[in-house]
Amino acid sequence: MLNFKLSLPTKLVFGKDEHKNVGKLISPFAKKVLLLYGSERIKGNGIFDDVTASLKGSGIEFVALGGVVANPRISLVYKGIELAKQEGVDSVLAVGGGSVIDSAKAIAAGVLYEGDIWRAFNPETRFTPEGRVKKALPIAAILTIPAAGSEMSNVSVVSDDMIDDRGLKTLAESEFFMPRVSIINPEFFFTLPKDQLANGVSDMMAHVMERYFTVTPRTDLTDALSEATLRVIMKNAPILLDNPTDYDTWCEIGLAGTMAHNNVLGVGRLADFGCHNMEHEISALYDIPHGAGLAILFPNWMRYVYKEHIDIFLQFAVNVMGVEGGFRDKESVILEGINKLSRFYRTLGLPQTLGELGIDGSRVREMAERLTGVAYGNEEFRHGFAYPLGTDEWEKILESCL
Amino acid sequence: MLNFKLSLPTKLVFGKDEHKNVGKLISPFAKKVLLLYGSERIKGNGIFDDVTASLKGSGIEFVALGGVVANPRISLVYKGIELAKQEGVDSVLAVGGGSVIDSAKAIAAGVLYEGDIWRAFNPETRFTPEGRVKKALPIAAILTIPAAGSEMSNVSVVSDDMIDDRGLKTLAESEFFMPRVSIINPEFFFTLPKDQLANGVSDMMAHVMERYFTVTPRTDLTDALSEATLRVIMKNAPILLDNPTDYDTWCEIGLAGTMAHNNVLGVGRLADFGCHNMEHEISALYDIPHGAGLAILFPNWMRYVYKEHIDIFLQFAVNVMGVEGGFRDKESVILEGINKLSRFYRTLGLPQTLGELGIDGSRVREMAERLTGVAYGNEEFRHGFAYPLGTDEWEKILESCL
Numbered sequence: 001m002l003n004f005k006l007s008l009p010t011k012l013v014f015g016k017d018e019h020k021n022v023g024k025l026i027s028p029f030a031k032k033v034l035l036l037y038g039s040e041r042i043k044g045n046g047i048f049d050d051v052t053a054s055l056k057g058s059g060i061e062f063v064a065l066g067g068v069v070a071n072p073r074i075s076l077v078y079k080g081i082e083l084a085k086q087e088g089v090d091s092v093l094a095v096g097g098g099s100v101i102d103s104a105k106a107i108a109a110g111v112l113y114e115g116d117i118w119r120a121f122n123p124e125t126r127f128t129p130e131g132r133v134k135k136a137l138p139i140a141a142i143l144t145i146p147a148a149g150s151e152m153s154n155v156s157v158v159s160d161d162m163i164d165d166r167g168l169k170t171l172a173e174s175e176f177f178m179p180r181v182s183i184i185n186p187e188f189f190f191t192l193p194k195d196q197l198a199n200g201v202s203d204m205m206a207h208v209m210e211r212y213f214t215v216t217p218r219t220d221l222t223d224a225l226s227e228a229t230l231r232v233i234m235k236n237a238p239i240l241l242d243n244p245t246d247y248d249t250w251c252e253i254g255l256a257g258t259m260a261h262n263n264v265l266g267v268g269r270l271a272d273f274g275c276h277n278m279e280h281e282i283s284a285l286y287d288i289p290h291g292a293g294l295a296i297l298f299p300n301w302m303r304y305v306y307k308e309h310i311d312i313f314l315q316f317a318v319n320v321m322g323v324e325g326g327f328r329d330k331e332s333v334i335l336e337g338i339n340k341l342s343r344f345y346r347t348l349g350l351p352q353t354l355g356e357l358g359i360d361g362s363r364v365r366e367m368a369e370r371l372t373g374v375a376y377g378n379e380e381f382r383h384g385f386a387y388p389l390g391t392d393e394w395e396k397i398l399e400s401c402l
Numbered sequence: 403m404l405n406f407k408l409s410l411p412t413k414l415v416f417g418k419d420e421h422k423n424v425g426k427l428i429s430p431f432a433k434k435v436l437l438l439y440g441s442e443r444i445k446g447n448g449i450f451d452d453v454t455a456s457l458k459g460s461g462i463e464f465v466a467l468g469g470v471v472a473n474p475r476i477s478l479v480y481k482g483i484e485l486a487k488q489e490g491v492d493s494v495l496a497v498g499g500g501s502v503i504d505s506a507k508a509i510a511a512g513v514l515y516e517g518d519i520w521r522a523f524n525p526e527t528r529f530t531p532e533g534r535v536k537k538a539l540p541i542a543a544i545l546t547i548p549a550a551g552s553e554m555s556n557v558s559v560v561s562d563d564m565i566d567d568r569g570l571k572t573l574a575e576s577e578f579f580m581p582r583v584s585i586i587n588p589e590f591f592f593t594l595p596k597d598q599l600a601n602g603v604s605d606m607m608a609h610v611m612e613r614y615f616t617v618t619p620r621t622d623l624t625d626a627l628s629e630a631t632l633r634v635i636m637k638n639a640p641i642l643l644d645n646p647t648d649y650d651t652w653c654e655i656g657l658a659g660t661m662a663h664n665n666v667l668g669v670g671r672l673a674d675f676g677c678h679n680m681e682h683e684i685s686a687l688y689d690i691p692h693g694a695g696l697a698i699l700f701p702n703w704m705r706y707v708y709k710e711h712i713d714i715f716l717q718f719a720v721n722v723m724g725v726e727g728g729f730r731d732k733e734s735v736i737l738e739g740i741n742k743l744s745r746f747y748r749t750l751g752l753p754q755t756l757g758e759l760g761i762d763g764s765r766v767r768e769m770a771e772r773l774t775g776v777a778y779g780n781e782e783f784r785h786g787f788a789y790p791l792g793t794d795e796w797e798k799i800l801e802s803c804l
Contacts (some may be wrong), residue, residue, distance in 0.1 A: 001419025001653035008410040014670065015405025217649040220638065221657050224630035232623045248620040251670065253405035255623050264666060268416065268653065 002216055006047050006176065008262055009135035010152045013183045019142050020050050022068065023058030023095070025181045029138040030091040032061040034280065036083045036104045038068045038096045042144070047188065051095055051142065060373055063087045064104075069167060071290070072099040075161045080107035084137070086109060094179075096140045098148020098157075098203075100143045105156035107178040109136040120172045121158055125384065126236060136176035142183045143234070145192060146254045147291060149198030149207055149261025151182035165278045169284035184258065187252035198348035199291025204260040205230060205293040208398055210273045211266035212316070213302070215309050217384045221268045223312075226265045227319045229256055234320075274384025275301050280396060281367045288357050295350040297355075298341045300400045305387045306334050313337070354401045361402050368394040403670035404618055409577065410664055412554045415585045416657065417733045418649075422452050423546050424495070425460030431540040432493040434463040436486045438506045440470040440498045444546070450591065453497055453544065465489045471691070473571060473685050474501040476520055482509035483519065486539070496543045496581075500550020500559075500605075503543045507558035507579040522574045523560055525775070538578035544585045548656045549602030549693065551609055551663025553584035553734045561686055571686035586660065590650035596643060600750035601732050603639045603655065605634060606662040608696040612675045613668035614718070615704075617788045625714075628667045629721045631658055636722075639747055644685075669769040676786025677703050680796060683721025683769045690759050697752040697775060701744045702802045704731050707789040715739070716758045756803045763804050770796040 025360035026033065033055065042048045047235045055062050072209055084092070084107060089214060094104035098135050111116035125131040141151045154177045159169040182229050190201075213224040236252040243249065259265065263268075278301075279293040306313040317323040317337025325333055342352055351357055363377070374393045382388035389397070415427060428435065435457065446451045448658040450466075457464050466480055471551055474722070486494070486509060496506035512519035514537045527533040543553045552558070556579045561571040592773040594602075614628040632789055645651065661667065680703075681695040716732050719725040719739025753759055771777035773785050774793045784790035 001417070001652060001657070004414075006414040006416070012408040012669075013406075014408070018405060018459060163798050190766060209703035217654075220654045221631065221634045224634050225627055225661075229623065229632040248403060251620070252622045255670065257403070259623070259627075259666075264661075267414075268657065276496070282750070 001219060002270065004267045006263060006267050008152065008264075010179050010262075011181045012152060012258065013181065014320070016185060016187055018183050019047065019055050019188075022051055022142060022183060022309075023056070023060055025183070026093065026140045027060060028363065029139070029180060030060050030093070032063070032087065032089045033088070034080060034089040034092045034107065035064045036063045036068060036092060036094050036096070036100055036107065037064070037066045037082060040066060042095060046253065047095065047144070051093075055147045062093070063089060067089060067105045068096060068100045069100050069160045071287055072103045072160050073120070073161045073282055074106070077103055077110060077158060081110040082252040084111045086337075086386070087341065089137070091138045091140065094139070097143070098150040101143070101150035101179070102156040102158060104141065104150070105150070105159050106172070108139045108269055109133045109174065110177060111137055118160070118173075121156075121172055126172055131177055133172060133174035135194050136174070138273035138342060139177070139179045140181045140183075141179045142185075143254070144188045145196060145297070146184075146189060146250075146257035147203045149204060149257055151179060151184065152258050152262040154178050157280070162356030167284040169280040171280070175285075177186045178184040182258075184254050186247055186254045189250045189254065192244070192247045195289070197237065197240055198350050199289040200257065201233060201348060202291035202295040202345065202350055204257040205233055206275065206291075207260040208265055209298060210276055211269060213272055213309070213312055213386060214269040219238050222265055222267060222269055223315065225273065225377070227315075229259060229265060230320045232256055234344055243349070255372045260325065270386050272384045272386040274387060274389060277383050278367070278397070281371050282309055282354075282359070285363060285367060286357065286359055288359070291327040292351055295345040296352060296354055297397070298399050299338050299345075299352070300397050301342075303335070303400070304393070304397050305389075306338075308387055310334070349372075354398075361399065364398040364402070365395055368392075370399060404672065406669045408665060408669050410554065410579050410580070410666075412664075413583045413753045414660065416582065420585050420586060420587055421449065421587050422456050422740060424453055424542070424544060424585060425458070425462055426583075426666035427585070428493065429462060430459045431464050431494070431582060432542070434465070434489065434491045434493075435487070436482060436491045436500070436509065436511065436656065437466040437740065438470060438493045438494060438496050439465045439466070439468045440483060440658070442468060444497060447593065449497065449546070453495075455502060456508060456523070456600065465491060465496070470498060470502045470505045472501050472687055473561045474505045474559075475563045476523070476543055476560050479505055479508040479512060479519065479560060481511040486513045486566070489564035491539070493542065496541070497546065499545070500552040503545070503552035503581070504558040505562060505662055506541055506543065507538070507552070509576070510541045511535045513539055517611060518774050522576075523572045523672050524570070525559075525572055528572075530688045535578055538576070539578070539579045542583040542585075543581045545656070546590045547598060547602055548586075548652075548659035549598075549605045551606060551659055553581060553586065554660050556580050556663040557681070569686040569778075571682040573682070580792030586656050586662075588649055588656045590648045591652045591656065593688050594646070596751060597691070599639065599642055599754050601691040603635060603750060604693035604697040604747065606659040607635055608677065608700060609662040610667055611700060612678055613671060613673040615674055615711070615714055615788060616671040618671040624669060624671055625668055625717065627686075630717075631661060632722045633665060634658055636746055643750070672788050674786045674788040676729065676778075676789060676791060679785050680773055680799070681771070682755075684761070687765060687769060688759065688761055690761070694753055695749040698756055698803050700752060701713055701740050701747075701754070702738045702799050704743075705737070705802070706795070706799050707791075708740075710789055712736070723746060734742070756800075763801065766800045766804070767797055770800060
């Protein structure tokens, strides 16, 4: 096991009606809050009213800003920062899924940041001492889509606004991005369209798998916890296709989504995150759902790298996918496990080729080069911490995804 | 799943040599610290020197106080409070196992408590508004024995000093008891005697099982995470009997011990804790190791209550103890699982009867009555949140332990 630090300052508040306590929960740090959300749907379904009533009940003023979209844009972050400064808010409350929470993090940091907050995200500047996020307004979140795990993570993913050949989707990490309070009421998930369920499940499974497929030797506990989490997700998600208002099943998915990315499952082991970064390049150019891109990438990535660390992929096939092990050839067990994963994604209605999303091979090389930095004239950066792959290798994986 | 709140403000710092960073880690809140420890052994093995050198390196003053014993006594807590006040310390650093960390929590709260801190522990007063802990000095811990999970829990267990017919071993819970920083260097465990390994393993398994044997329906994720944790503990602990300096194996046990009691495994489900409270009565009167008492109680408690919630005990037998399920009679599967658990305890050298610890049946009724409060002239309080049992029932369980 590797040395590690684990810090989880987010108070997680989970269950029916808990969003109605938001005022009381954030009152220790909020007098006037920026209430950030996505579509206007939350005004039709009562969530907005419940939340604002709770804020008022605790004497907390608020300024509301909607319009965050999937693959959230820096332009709305700028707008939020300006509004927050103008109104003198002291905190940011996100009501939404990962895109809203990620944008809230960028705004909360941006209000106190010297210069353009994009520098904290831009790969060219984010690792410099000046680029780093050094403080942020306190953040709270009310989750409406279980997927990204942003409600208990230190990560924010934002895209610039040029979804064209110069588009960039990138992330920043900071301890100041951890929400102080996150509220999950699984009843909010009842009305999610099936594709959002599927994309969310794919994203949370990817968060577990990015950590699970390590090369660190002897990580028994986090292996077993990760396998347990994946099995529970795969057991429960299909139930929701036919029973979208099954509260107890949504509880499992909602809690699993948070546990998948708060790094409890990742301590002491080298995570990879190559597929995540590759997917960001795909959705930067094509604006596809992150979860769909991950569902296509993962099986193909696994087929490409499994020989590097046979044991963990074998363990995955047997312990997660339930492939019969015994005295069979290891590789056939592994490949059967990968095929079963692919069929599971299909069960949820997820695509398994880029072609299904209308993406052809014309920009495959470009995406690989953008990932490794070659596209920007930099020295090639091999992506994937556990299995570092160069431009040619990522190109091959993308080709196998077509 | 039940509604829940999860708050884990402890920064966990894990791995080789990390104790040497203690000064830097606690410097945000410590200028002058009370360094609390148990036996003088830490002065012979270099830990004390490493820790104090790190404190000095960060310009942190310290006052040292040793002498904490297993089943820690309130008298030493009083001594610590007095010393802390006299020296004007601003924080408490525990270097030791659960007893030292629990005592540090009591001291940290006691310094800022109005009146006698024992009132925060005494069952008669601890639930009153005046009794509750409302603040505490910041606490940090360096763990030397993996067992109690106190390094990331909100609990402190302390005994009064009269280990006779009026002895009391009791606990207080408070959010202010969560350490700010806890450091685990598994190398410290290399020199633990085998009985401390065994007692520690029994304690951490009990922390998982107290939460696991619930009556809450549909707790898939926490069930699966708990089963995974128990399997990993049971796989790794026996390795250490013959290989006490196996660092990677100690890492698994060290991390499992912390995860077992930080409540990640307990969210959304009703835990029991009947056996824990019963064990406190045994060790209050007989001063036996907590882990040994739990290893005796658990199988007997399971045989007494399993019919109340067949499914979870069946799941335990199959998923944790590896009993073949299939079309067999459920009860025989469950009983085989319990017998296998008992044999596992034996493998570690743990007792399976009270007689082995020199305890006869003479005070069995008294212990049961103390647990339920009848001994103090109170109305009977049935102990165990999931399986509430009265005096007669606990008496029967204790008799089956003889």
